[in-house]
Amino acid sequence: MLERFKVPIEDRVYVPLEKARSATEAVFKHAGLDDAGAKQCADVLITNDLRGVESHGISNQLRNYMRLYGEGKLNPRPDIKIVRETDTTALVDSDGALGIHVAPDAMRMAIAKARKHGTATVAVTKAGHLGGAGYHASLAAKENMIGQAMAGPGGTQTLPTVGAEPRFGTHPVAWAAPARNQPPFLFDIATTQVAGNKIQLARRVEADLEPAWIAGMDGEPILERVPVPETYYQLPFGGTRENSSHKGYGMMSMIDIMCNTMTGVGAGFLTGGGGQVFVATDIQAFIDLDEYFDWMDKFLEGLKNTKPAKGHDRVLYPGLSEWEETQERTKNGIPYHREVVEWFESYAAEIGVDVDLR
Amino acid sequence: MLERFKVPIEDRVYVPLEKARSATEAVFKHAGLDDAGAKQCADVLITNDLRGVESHGISNQLRNYMRLYGEGKLNPRPDIKIVRETDTTALVDSDGALGIHVAPDAMRMAIAKARKHGTATVAVTKAGHLGGAGYHASLAAKENMIGQAMAGPGGTQTLPTVGAEPRFGTHPVAWAAPARNQPPFLFDIATTQVAGNKIQLARRVEADLEPAWIAGMDGEPILERVPVPETYYQLPFGGTRENSSHKGYGMMSMIDIMCNTMTGVGAGFLTGGGGQVFVATDIQAFIDLDEYFDWMDKFLEGLKNTKPAKGHDRVLYPGLSEWEETQERTKNGIPYHREVVEWFESYAAEIGVDVDLR
Numbered sequence: 001m002l003e004r005f006k007v008p009i010e011d012r013v014y015v016p017l018e019k020a021r022s023a024t025e026a027v028f029k030h031a032g033l034d035d036a037g038a039k040q041c042a043d044v045l046i047t048n049d050l051r052g053v054e055s056h057g058i059s060n061q062l063r064n065y066m067r068l069y070g071e072g073k074l075n076p077r078p079d080i081k082i083v084r085e086t087d088t089t090a091l092v093d094s095d096g097a098l099g100i101h102v103a104p105d106a107m108r109m110a111i112a113k114a115r116k117h118g119t120a121t122v123a124v125t126k127a128g129h130l131g132g133a134g135y136h137a138s139l140a141a142k143e144n145m146i147g148q149a150m151a152g153p154g155g156t157q158t159l160p161t162v163g164a165e166p167r168f169g170t171h172p173v174a175w176a177a178p179a180r181n182q183p184p185f186l187f188d189i190a191t192t193q194v195a196g197n198k199i200q201l202a203r204r205v206e207a208d209l210e211p212a213w214i215a216g217m218d219g220e221p222i223l224e225r226v227p228v229p230e231t232y233y234q235l236p237f238g239g240t241r242e243n244s245s246h247k248g249y250g251m252m253s254m255i256d257i258m259c260n261t262m263t264g265v266g267a268g269f270l271t272g273g274g275g276q277v278f279v280a281t282d283i284q285a286f287i288d289l290d291e292y293f294d295w296m297d298k299f300l301e302g303l304k305n306t307k308p309a310k311g312h313d314r315v316l317y318p319g320l321s322e323w324e325e326t327q328e329r330t331k332n333g334i335p336y337h338r339e340v341v342e343w344f345e346s347y348a349a350e351i352g353v354d355v356d357l358r
Numbered sequence: 359m360l361e362r363f364k365v366p367i368e369d370r371v372y373v374p375l376e377k378a379r380s381a382t383e384a385v386f387k388h389a390g391l392d393d394a395g396a397k398q399c400a401d402v403l404i405t406n407d408l409r410g411v412e413s414h415g416i417s418n419q420l421r422n423y424m425r426l427y428g429e430g431k432l433n434p435r436p437d438i439k440i441v442r443e444t445d446t447t448a449l450v451d452s453d454g455a456l457g458i459h460v461a462p463d464a465m466r467m468a469i470a471k472a473r474k475h476g477t478a479t480v481a482v483t484k485a486g487h488l489g490g491a492g493y494h495a496s497l498a499a500k501e502n503m504i505g506q507a508m509a510g511p512g513g514t515q516t517l518p519t520v521g522a523e524p525r526f527g528t529h530p531v532a533w534a535a536p537a538r539n540q541p542p543f544l545f546d547i548a549t550t551q552v553a554g555n556k557i558q559l560a561r562r563v564e565a566d567l568e569p570a571w572i573a574g575m576d577g578e579p580i581l582e583r584v585p586v587p588e589t590y591y592q593l594p595f596g597g598t599r600e601n602s603s604h605k606g607y608g609m610m611s612m613i614d615i616m617c618n619t620m621t622g623v624g625a626g627f628l629t630g631g632g633g634q635v636f637v638a639t640d641i642q643a644f645i646d647l648d649e650y651f652d653w654m655d656k657f658l659e660g661l662k663n664t665k666p667a668k669g670h671d672r673v674l675y676p677g678l679s680e681w682e683e684t685q686e687r688t689k690n691g692i693p694y695h696r697e698v699v700e701w702f703e704s705y706a707a708e709i710g711v712d713v714d715l716r
Contacts, residue, residue, distance in 0.1 A: 309577030
């Protein structure tokens with residue numbers, strides 16, 4: 001993550017991993033989830049926080065989720081149904097569950113089918129927020145498969161290239177692949193220039209946005225550095241047409257087609273979307289694992305040993321710095337913004353749940 | 359394609375579709391391919407030319423291909439072997455064939471497996487140039503599936519984000535999806551800021567490159583508009599880190615892993631790469647085709663009816679302008695640069711093949 005998005009040192013409260021985890025489980029249970037569901041949801045948020053992906057951890061998400069459960073917009077005890085199924089595919093109706101509640105099981109279903117048949121794709125409908133695509137893709141990597149996860153949310157945020165009306169959300173996608181001696185590969189992005197939640201985060205830490213990160217309400221990309229404005233639209237990655245924003249726009253479109261059109265949900269900008277897709281591909285269907293791991297370690301080593309350009313310390317590969325952050329935070333705790341910890345404590349007190357975060 | 363890449367009007371020679379096709383088939387046959395192979399190769403190049411993707415048509419590719427056949431670096435009569443196979447996957451050794459020669463059959467194999475089981479992934483090794491990923495992805499769309507195609511070439515062109523040594527080629531990827539009343543969706547890109555062959559094209563038509571399209575040999579992105587320099591590196595899409603080039607870099611990495619590491623070829627920058635992957639996903643495994651087509655037409659209509667930003671005529675969706683170009687060129691011929699037609703005629707004369715392009 002760019003430096004400017006980090007919580008300023010003076011605002012940090014370091015919360016030990018297991019305290020953060022049990023407090024999060026407790027509030028999910030209070031929202032009505034069963035033990036396994038609460039455990040699963042907490043694990044997604046805490047894993048994101050450990051990786052340093054604050055935009056998809058407790059800070060930005062937990063209060064939204066609790067509000068939506070409170071308003072009855074998320075179903076804590078979903079009746080999950082398989083609508084259609086083949087050897088290698090399934091369409092799953094998640095009955096209004098939170099994405100982080102049902103997506104891991106959907107990926108596990110894809111993994112089981114891929115183990116038997118080689119590759120598999122499971123799609124989920126009527127689900128809430130995916131909570132970042134990376135967690136779910138990684139489940140496949142842990143089983144020695146290539147994992148892909150993506151979600152097609154609504155369409156009120158992001159403009160198509162040269163458009164002046166929004167047609168997409170942040171339409172996240174992730175791919176994960178295992179390694180033997182190197183930290184695993186995890187490529188996990190919003191297909192916008194910047195994750196929607198990072199804009200909230202920038203607002204909280206009073207960071208500027210870069211040129212061509214957002215557009216005005218007339219659709220024109222804002223080409224200066226600016227603080228987060230009151231109203232704005234997001235742009236597909238690339239930002240402007242000259243800078244390949246049609247590639248971000250195309251990725252969003254592909255994600256929307258697979259998540260929403262292929263599943264019968266209907267385009268995000270017409271229906272609010274909510275489809276999610278999980279793909280698992282078994283490496284051993286192609287080559288032996290030993291051979292794969294030999295090459296994978298060489299590939300990742302080669303990337304991180306690339307000579308950096310002037311002014312840069314080192315070259316990263318996707319997932320490397322998040323893995324390093326995970327080691328650091330597992331040991332020393334997760335540096336939440338004090339405002340987040342205060343919210344968590346006061347929310348827990350309000351609902352009568354005991355939490356201990358300090 | 360940006361206006362500047364088009365062949366200037368005064369340099370255009372319009373060649374009728376069927377003349378271009380039979381001349382191209384003739385030179386492939388002369389290179390040693392059998393009738394079906396020559397027909398297949400010509401169809402890929404001509405389809406790209408019809409779509410207006412000159413970078414992957416006759417202009418930039420045919421003479422390279424002929425040179426490589428001449429030098430014995432491509433095998434015109436490959437002995438294609440299935441190395442490993444499951445219900446839904448295959449690893450295919452293409453025995454040094456040109457990518458456009460073997461990739462369509464690999465995608466057809468994926469389609470047949472997906473028809474039976476829901477989804478399938480076929481990987482090809484030891485193949486030459488893919489000739490653009492879009493053609494192959496479209497084969498699945500024509501069979502009412504979602505198609506994906508990608509290739510992991512060598513690693514001498516493109517820098518990782520903030521790197522000063524190249525690790526990738528242009529690592530193309532495409533997704534295609536069918537529609538009923540609207541022109542089909544076809545998202546077909548290089549994961550660089552600009553397709554490598556477009557830089558050759560820019561050189562030929564003396565067009566400038568945009569800021570952050572390329573980097574100097576020290577790895578620093580060139581942030582001005584410049585004519586094509588003698589030597590340069592390419593950048594992942596996004597261009598600079600601030601502008602999300604890590605997203606292009608991550609896509610390239612994922613493509614390299616699936617095409618080269620998962621297939622045992624080994625990283626493009628270590629081995630020269632050459633792996634290719636084709637994925638077909640049967641829409642009917644998820645929903646009925648009628649329902650899919652209803653939503654798909656609404657999705658594509660919604661995109662193209664988006665109000666454009668100031669200074670723009672209309673919003674396109676991936677594949678739309680290429681489809682329009684195909685209608686136009688099928689009727690009026692393909693506008694090749696006269697230098698290309700002259701090369702084609704003199705090459706054909708040299709090898710003693712009769713061609714009629716005018």
